[in-house]
Amino acid sequence: MNLLTITLQHFKPYWRKLSLALFFSLVGGAFTILPPILVGKLVDEVIGDKAIAFILWIVFGILAAFLGKAVFESLQEFVQVKIGFDVITDMQIRAFKRLHRTPMSFFSTTPRGDMLYRLTHDVESIQNLNNTVVPRILQQVISAVAAFITVFAIYWPAAIVMFIVFAIYIFPSFKLGKTMRKMSAVQRDMSADMYQHLQESIESVRLVRTYQTQKDEIATQERKLANWKTYSIRAALIGKVNWRLGNLFNIATPGVVMLIGGLAIWQGNITIGTLVSCLNFIPIMFQPVRSLAENALTIQQAIPALQRIYEYFDLPEEHEQSLPDFGLVRGKIALHNIGFSYPGSEKQVLKGVSVSVEEGKHIGIVGTSGGGKSTLIQILLGLYEPEKGSVTIDGKDLFKYNRNSFRRQVGVVSQETFLLNSTLRNNLLYGKPDATMEELEEAVEAAGLKELIDSLEDKYETIVGERGLKLSGGQRQRVALARAILRQPPVLIFDEATSSLDGETEEKVQESLEQLIPGRTTITIAHRLITVRKADTILLLDQGMVAEQGTHEELLALKGQYYQLYRAQYSELEKEMIG
Numbered sequence: 285m286n287l288l289t290i291t292l293q294h295f296k297p298y299w300r301k302l303s304l305a306l307f308f309s310l311v312g313g314a315f316t317i318l319p320p321i322l323v324g325k326l327v328d329e330v331i332g333d334k335a336i337a338f339i340l341w342i343v344f345g346i347l348a349a350f351l352g353k354a355v356f357e358s359l360q361e362f363v364q365v366k367i368g369f370d371v372i373t374d375m376q377i378r379a380f381k382r383l384h385r386t387p388m389s390f391f392s393t394t395p396r397g398d399m400l401y402r403l404t405h406d407v408e409s410i411q412n413l414n415n416t417v418v419p420r421i422l423q424q425v426i427s428a429v430a431a432f433i434t435v436f437a438i439y440w441p442a443a444i445v446m447f448i449v450f451a452i453y454i455f456p457s458f459k460l461g462k463t464m465r466k467m468s469a470v471q472r473d474m475s476a477d478m479y480q481h482l483q484e485s486i487e488s489v490r491l492v493r494t495y496q497t498q499k500d501e502i503a504t505q506e507r508k509l510a511n512w513k514t515y516s517i518r519a520a521l522i523g524k525v526n527w528r529l530g531n532l533f534n535i536a537t538p539g540v541v542m543l544i545g546g547l548a549i550w551q552g553n554i555t556i557g558t559l560v561s562c563l564n565f566i567p568i569m570f571q572p573v574r575s576l577a578e579n580a581l582t583i584q585q586a587i588p589a590l591q592r593i594y595e596y597f598d599l600p601e602e603h604e605q606s607l608p609d610f611g612l613v614r615g616k617i618a619l620h621n622i623g624f625s626y627p628g629s630e631k632q633v634l635k636g637v638s639v640s641v642e643e644g645k646h647i648g649i650v651g652t653s654g655g656g657k658s659t660l661i662q663i664l665l666g667l668y669e670p671e672k673g674s675v676t677i678d679g680k681d682l683f684k685y686n687r688n689s690f691r692r693q694v695g696v697v698s699q700e701t702f703l704l705n706s707t708l709r710n711n712l713l714y715g716k717p718d719a720t721m722e723e724l725e726e727a728v729e730a731a732g733l734k735e736l737i738d739s740l741e742d743k744y745e746t747i748v749g750e751r752g753l754k755l756s757g758g759q760r761q762r763v764a765l766a767r768a769i770l771r772q773p774p775v776l777i778f779d780e781a782t783s784s785l786d787g788e789t790e791e792k793v794q795e796s797l798e799q800l801i802p803g804r805t806t807i808t809i810a811h812r813l814i815t816v817r818k819a820d821t822i823l824l825l826d827q828g829m830v831a832e833q834g835t836h837e838e839l840l841a842l843k844g845q846y847y848q849l850y851r852a853q854y855s856e857l858e859k860e861m862i863g
């Protein structure tokens with residue numbers, strides 16, 4: 285679909301308001317043509333015939349026309365500004381919705397700064413266009429057409445002259461507009477790139493300070509700014525050329541009209557009043573044409589922003605929205621012969637992995653770093669689709685159902701805990717906003733958070749700071765744990781969920797978790813083998829393959845990789861106990 289079609293689609297729901305705006309604009313336009321006609325009458329009839337008493341009526345007419353124009357054009361602007369905001373919010377939400385439905389691979393390959401720039405700055409520049417340029421364009425077009433028709437009716441040669449001069453003026457403006465559009469597209473990409481760098485630099489301020497790379501950061505920003513500046517100056521100069529051109533024609537047009545009009549008066553074809561009217565119509569017609577040409581440049585500049593937002597409307601969807609829901613999940617999970625490599629990467633991360641967990645059972649996954657443990661979980665959650673193999677939940681193919689309906693019934697605590705810049709209460713209730721205070725306190729207790737909350741002055745109302753930065757790593761992880769526990773889901777996934785806790789706290793939390801686990805299908809990924817020793821089955825993943833599988837005791841008895849890992853992790857005393 286092209287740009288215009290998509291844009292019109294967005295305006296379509298507001299056609300009633302648009303018609304109202306058009307009506308107000310037409311009435312405003314009618315008032316615009318009155319003053320020049322009355323001025324002509326003033327010259328011919330009042331001054332010429334010395335009918336001084338009539339002058340008051342003319343002056344009153346002119347004032348009334350200006351007032352009428354102001355009232356109706358304001359009404360039109362008001363309606364259109366409202367439509368402008370309606371349309372822009374619709375556009376932003378459409379792009380945002382689509383972003384939330386697009387596959388995870390998009391997020392791992394697209395810079396965050398670029399996404400944010402599109403949804404904020406690009407939207408903003410279209411908003412400016414919608415609120416200022418679009419409402420005026422309607423008035424301008426109507427005024428220009430009304431003026432042209434009136435001049436044509438009272439003295440057509442003047443109308444033809446005006447039309448030719450304006451056409452000559454408009455042509456280069458549109459030509460310049462095309463150049464501006466291209467330049468503006470480059471400028472937007474440059475700005476988005478700068479935004480991306482600024483965001484990354486600010487977000488990683490701790491890293492920058494620790495590694496003392498401020499100079500490099502500033503140098504990079506200076507380089508980006510210098511390129512952007514050179515380009516922007518060029519674009520601004522082109523805009524000025526257009527403005528100067530407008531000035532030139534502004535002076536030339538009355539001259540030509542006076543020349544041919546004067547000749548017509550001398551020949552007795554028109555009255556002086558008619559020429560005065562025509563001259564008064566020039567600014568009415570020229571001003572809109574001029575703004576139209578200038579606005580055309582603004583529109584051309586905004587088109588790349590529009591394109592960047594529209595690109596998001598076409599993002600692929602993770603799954604069709606029409607897929608059926610899972611219904612109540614019981615928790616029998618089977619991943620069969622999974623083969624997977626990340627989009628854009630050649631490396632096979634998973635090479636034929638099969639895992640099956642019976643309803644309510646606990647499976648532990650251990651193995652070397654980078655072995656593919658977290659990837660397996662992402663596939664189980666349907667965040668990535670495997671190239672090979674299948675994922676079934678209660679015997680149903682995950683990819684033939686609405687994945688969100690499965691995810692809603694899973695409690696996940698991962699290595700990276702994401703907290704909102706809000707109160708502890710809001711963070712805890714994120715997965716279950718309607719939980720009772722009793723449920724909340726139970727979850728807090730189970731996650732070992734009670735002491736912390738009691739020690740805080742504002743208790744549950746304490747603000748945790750952006751991304752939970754006011755909490756320690758272990759505290760953040762416990763908040764995430766409580767959040768998952770609160771949901772009481774049939775499936776629990778712990779991906780290094782207790783890795784940031786000290787030994788003592790980990791042990792306590794582990795005890796609470798062990799009470800929570802029975803009856804729920806649980807998958808625990810852990811580096812510390814002690815975390816999974818009670819699991820029904822333990823899977824050792826090595827370089828994308830299942831190297832060993834069995835209970836803790838079976839694996840130890842096997843004296844393979846698991847045994848080696850265990851030995852490496854525990855004290856001499858424990859080693860002796862095994863031996």
Ligand SMILES: Nc1ncnc2c1ncn2[C@@H]1O[C@H](COP(=O)(O)OP(=O)(O)OP(=O)(O)O)[C@@H](O)[C@H]1O
Binds near residue numbers: 626627654656
């Ligand atoms: N988004 C991604 N794009 C490309 N490659 C990725 C991506 N995420 C992970 N990988 C690669 O996939 C492999 C498996 O990563 P994964 O995070 O699944 O391992 P892991 O076993 O969970 O490791 P760890 O125990 O260190 O958390 C790694 O080699 C990693 O570099």
